[in-house]
Amino acid sequence: MFMQLIASGIAVGSVYALVALGMTVLFRSTTVVNFAHGEFFMLGAFSVLVALQLFGWSYGAALLFAVAALFVVGIAIERGLMRPLQHAPHVSLAMMTVALSFLLRGVARFFYGREVIALPPILEGEPLMLGDVVLLPQDLLIIGFSFLVVLGFYWFFQKTRTGKVVQVASQTPRGALLVGIDVPRLRNVMWGVGAAMGAIAGILIAPSTLVYPDMGGHMLIRGFAAMTLGGFGSLSGAIVGGLALGVLENVIGGYVSSAMVEITAYLVILLVLIARPQGLLGEWRQGRA
Amino acid sequence: MNILQVEGLTVRFGGLVAVNDLSFSVRTGEVFAMMGPNGAGKTTAFDAIGGFVQAAAGAVRFEGKPILGLAPERIAALGIRRTFQNNGILREMTVLENVLTGLELSTPSSLLGVVTGWPAAARAERSAVVRAREMLEQMEIGDLEERAAGDLSFGQQRMVEIARALVAGARLIMLDEPAVGLSPNERLHLGQVLRRLAGTGITVLLVEHVQDLVMAVSDQVLVLNFGRKLVQCPPEEVRQNEEVLEAYLGNG
Amino acid sequence: MTLSTTRPGARERDPAAAARRRALIVLLALLCLLPLAVNNYVQFVVNTMLVYCLVAVGFNVVLGYLGQLAFANAAFFGIGAYAAGLSMVHWGVSGPVGIALGGAAGAVLGFVVGLPALRVKGYYLAIATLAVGELMRWVYVHNDAITFGPGGFSLPELRLLGMTLDETLKYYVFLFVVTLAIAATSLLLRSRFGRAFVAIRNNERAAASLGIDGRRMKILAFVWSGMIVGLGGALFALLNGRVSPDTFGLSQLLMHFAIVMVGGLGSLAGSVIGAVLLTAAPEVFRNLPGLEEIVFSLMLILVIFFMPKGVGGLLSDAFPLLRERLYRRP
Numbered sequence A: 001m002f003m004q005l006i007a008s009g010i011a012v013g014s015v016y017a018l019v020a021l022g023m024t025v026l027f028r029s030t031t032v033v034n035f036a037h038g039e040f041f042m043l044g045a046f047s048v049l050v051a052l053q054l055f056g057w058s059y060g061a062a063l064l065f066a067v068a069a070l071f072v073v074g075i076a077i078e079r080g081l082m083r084p085l086q087h088a089p090h091v092s093l094a095m096m097t098v099a100l101s102f103l104l105r106g107v108a109r110f111f112y113g114r115e116v117i118a119l120p121p122i123l124e125g126e127p128l129m130l131g132d133v134v135l136l137p138q139d140l141l142i143i144g145f146s147f148l149v150v151l152g153f154y155w156f157f158q159k160t161r162t163g164k165v166v167q168v169a170s171q172t173p174r175g176a177l178l179v180g181i182d183v184p185r186l187r188n189v190m191w192g193v194g195a196a197m198g199a200i201a202g203i204l205i206a207p208s209t210l211v212y213p214d215m216g217g218h219m220l221i222r223g224f225a226a227m228t229l230g231g232f233g234s235l236s237g238a239i240v241g242g243l244a245l246g247v248l249e250n251v252i253g254g255y256v257s258s259a260m261v262e263i264t265a266y267l268v269i270l271l272v273l274i275a276r277p278q279g280l281l282g283e284w285r286q287g288r289a
Numbered sequence B: 001m002n003i004l005q006v007e008g009l010t011v012r013f014g015g016l017v018a019v020n021d022l023s024f025s026v027r028t029g030e031v032f033a034m035m036g037p038n039g040a041g042k043t044t045a046f047d048a049i050g051g052f053v054q055a056a057a058g059a060v061r062f063e064g065k066p067i068l069g070l071a072p073e074r075i076a077a078l079g080i081r082r083t084f085q086n087n088g089i090l091r092e093m094t095v096l097e098n099v100l101t102g103l104e105l106s107t108p109s110s111l112l113g114v115v116t117g118w119p120a121a122a123r124a125e126r127s128a129v130v131r132a133r134e135m136l137e138q139m140e141i142g143d144l145e146e147r148a149a150g151d152l153s154f155g156q157q158r159m160v161e162i163a164r165a166l167v168a169g170a171r172l173i174m175l176d177e178p179a180v181g182l183s184p185n186e187r188l189h190l191g192q193v194l195r196r197l198a199g200t201g202i203t204v205l206l207v208e209h210v211q212d213l214v215m216a217v218s219d220q221v222l223v224l225n226f227g228r229k230l231v232q233c234p235p236e237e238v239r240q241n242e243e244v245l246e247a248y249l250g251n252g
Numbered sequence C: 001m002t003l004s005t006t007r008p009g010a011r012e013r014d015p016a017a018a019a020r021r022r023a024l025i026v027l028l029a030l031l032c033l034l035p036l037a038v039n040n041y042v043q044f045v046v047n048t049m050l051v052y053c054l055v056a057v058g059f060n061v062v063l064g065y066l067g068q069l070a071f072a073n074a075a076f077f078g079i080g081a082y083a084a085g086l087s088m089v090h091w092g093v094s095g096p097v098g099i100a101l102g103g104a105a106g107a108v109l110g111f112v113v114g115l116p117a118l119r120v121k122g123y124y125l126a127i128a129t130l131a132v133g134e135l136m137r138w139v140y141v142h143n144d145a146i147t148f149g150p151g152g153f154s155l156p157e158l159r160l161l162g163m164t165l166d167e168t169l170k171y172y173v174f175l176f177v178v179t180l181a182i183a184a185t186s187l188l189l190r191s192r193f194g195r196a197f198v199a200i201r202n203n204e205r206a207a208a209s210l211g212i213d214g215r216r217m218k219i220l221a222f223v224w225s226g227m228i229v230g231l232g233g234a235l236f237a238l239l240n241g242r243v244s245p246d247t248f249g250l251s252q253l254l255m256h257f258a259i260v261m262v263g264g265l266g267s268l269a270g271s272v273i274g275a276v277l278l279t280a281a282p283e284v285f286r287n288l289p290g291l292e293e294i295v296f297s298l299m300l301i302l303v304i305f306f307m308p309k310g311v312g313g314l315l316s317d318a319f320p321l322l323r324e325r326l327y328r329r330p
Helices: A002-030 A037-053 A059-085 A090-112 A137-159 A161-171 A173-178 A183-209 A215-230 A235-255 A258-275 B042-050 B072-077 B095-102 B111-115 B119-138 B154-166 B184-199 B211-217 B235-240 B242-251 C015-036 C040-065 C073-091 C095-119 C122-141 C167-190 C192-202 C204-209 C214-240 C250-263 C268-280 C291-306 C310-318
Strands: A128-130 A133-135 B002-013 B016-027 B031-035 B057-062 B080-082 B172-176 B203-207 B220-225 B228-233
Touching: A002 A037, A002 A133, A002 A137, A002 A183, A002 A215, A002 A235, A037 A059, A037 A090, A037 A183, A037 A215, A059 A090, A059 A183, A059 C291, A090 A215, A090 C122, A090 C250, A090 C291, A133 A137, A137 A161, A137 A183, A137 A235, A161 A173, A161 A183, A183 A215, A215 A235, A215 A258, A215 C122, A235 A258, A258 C095, A258 C122, B002 B042, B002 B203, B016 B042, B016 B057, B016 B203, B016 B220, B016 B228, B031 B042, B031 B184, B031 B211, B042 B057, B042 B080, B042 B172, B042 B203, B072 B080, B072 C204, B080 B154, B095 B119, B095 B154, B095 C192, B111 B119, B111 C167, B111 C192, B119 B154, B154 B172, B154 B184, B184 B203, B184 B211, B211 B235, B220 B235, B228 B235, C015 C167, C040 C073, C040 C167, C040 C192, C040 C214, C040 C250, C040 C268, C073 C095, C073 C122, C073 C214, C073 C250, C095 C122, C095 C167, C095 C214, C122 C250, C167 C192, C167 C214, C167 C268, C192 C204, C192 C214, C204 C214, C250 C268, C250 C291, C250 C310, C268 C310
Parallel strands: B031 B203, B031 B220, B080 B172, B172 B203
Antiparallel strands: A128 A133, B002 B016, B002 B057, B220 B228
16 A cells, blocks of 8 residues: 555656646746746646637647647736836735736636536546556656656756756846846746646646636645745755655555645645755745745 | 953854954943954954854953843843944834834833833833934934935934934944945034043944044054954054054055 | 923823824714614624724734734634634633634734744745645634534524624624724834834844844734734624634635735724725625636735725825824835
């Protein structure tokens, strides 16, 4: 049973890692903690639904649509809501993303009411048996895809020139500006990327969790917990934290009580902040405070 | 009578030694100036004495009591106040409120008294306002009372900060570059205020670059470089000192 | 050296303050006569406004004055409601005792939330306090024996001095509680404590150099905030006669944000105005799903962009007489 819990934990943890990664990307490039990130997750899933049901597109097309749509949404939000508030106090920015979160939730609720809809999995098929462990094809897809995304990120940030430029721009925006890097444009694109990542995470997990307007809020706190556990602001921390959280949830659910799964994330946040605020990989000691 | 004794104060930031085995004493009622090139460690020494930065070694005694390592609030309660180099002003409060905040420890209103509107508490608050106003008048900035502190000129803010530091009757006042940003007239006024303070038995320890002020006002000057004490002597002698000249003109 | 206008022991009479005091007394008198003019339904809405006045005022102490991103307001609200309701159901206490217990529970939770606030700030604190709120809701849902689980519970019939509390009687009780609470908070914020909060918000080092104990003052702000909002939660329970966990989640918090921002951070008068304005609204939007959220969030966004000082700030700028001593400048 233990191995099963670990395996399932890694599957769900990969999604947490993706969410946390998206949030960290946004945080590092714009120093804003995006309380609306869960809604990108939710809108990703809903976009697939809309494309399938309303437009009648194929699954593949719907997926592409969702990712592209959220990329555009991310860019629009940065341009329209975040950029004008660049120099405003933190309270205003935090409130803005909170308000945005509820706005998007309200819109989704307005159109879909109290329905809870199921999304068909991307990979159908029989569960696979690896020794004692049972995994659905969807789980493998999640793990595999997340792994690819993470790999892609590492390659981008560490190996490519653009990636290094992005790192510089986020660490010293003024210096980057001086050297001629288009920092506003970069921020804008990063928001699109972050939103798209949220959407991908939503699409991947929606088949298992069902699609409903509040699914974002649920995921937001998991994302926070992953970031806090791994080390707030650290890309590798987001991944490690996400996986660890997923495993932790499953293990606690399996050995302690299933009711506790829900609050594992909250407890993780509180415990980490009390005992070791910098998390496991503690890179970012003091963000915008 | 030595009101302040510093022995072997050493402060390290990682590998950098900001203050290196610094020792000096300040006599009651003195105006004691610390000078030195930028980065010499003056503000760091201030921070260590005031409890804002941890010292690696050394001892500091105020009126005979050891204070090194105490929290800043405790040190304030013992009778020491300071101003800050990069604005310790409370921007969003008015000038009067800034100075009132200086009376935090001297306003004997309890929480319960305040929220129930107990007359004694209200009286305590009112007399604090009176004291604050008197201090503003003394510093000749009474007309600024209702202005938001963040709106004032740098020089005016300095004055407010000093008024705030003085209002509670502290026995040792530590001023970190009080003359920066002041007009020549304001500097003159500041010098007069400092000498008057010293005359009343209050000890002033200041960090300052502006030589005229230091020379006109101080009883003792200590010159620092690279965290070490170069010389300590009366102001007139500093000018002639070879090492000091080299510190400022040569390697400093 | 003394000023000619101040004799030792003389009482400072500020004409503006005297005028304000008179206006408030008149307002209070008028408010006492209100039930004569309105029907039961409007009375219910007014009672709801009173509840949210407490919510906003309490929130303002921590968010507006102390300036900390503490998002635990819904948690304080919830624990006040649960403490009041459960004590009445399990122990049979009367309404006033229930209210007091609600305030006490809020104060205790305020202390608990205040402790991590000493270690972390900014976004970390925001996230941690959100987690506390959700944790509390889980506790309410999963302890059926005590808290009656996800369905919530109803309060017993409310009686005071032998009379059943109808909307009008509730109004007087609420008015009493709210007036006392706001008066006490106002006194607190105008005193050295309020100054200490703002000092810590502006420049914690400078505040420490003046002898202000940052840790104690932060805890005080949180405990006070928790108490006031907890009182509001208790009143809320009495108002609706029901308590259930889903009331105290993030949607509730959104409303709190909207009220405080519309009213103006750091403005007590603004909090009251914001509460009045925004409680009147939801009735219209209850029917369509999501509409309430959309309206409130849009309002919040618009306020952040165009009116960051809120109504309270605008009024302070327009009428110096109304100027509160310490208002937040964004």
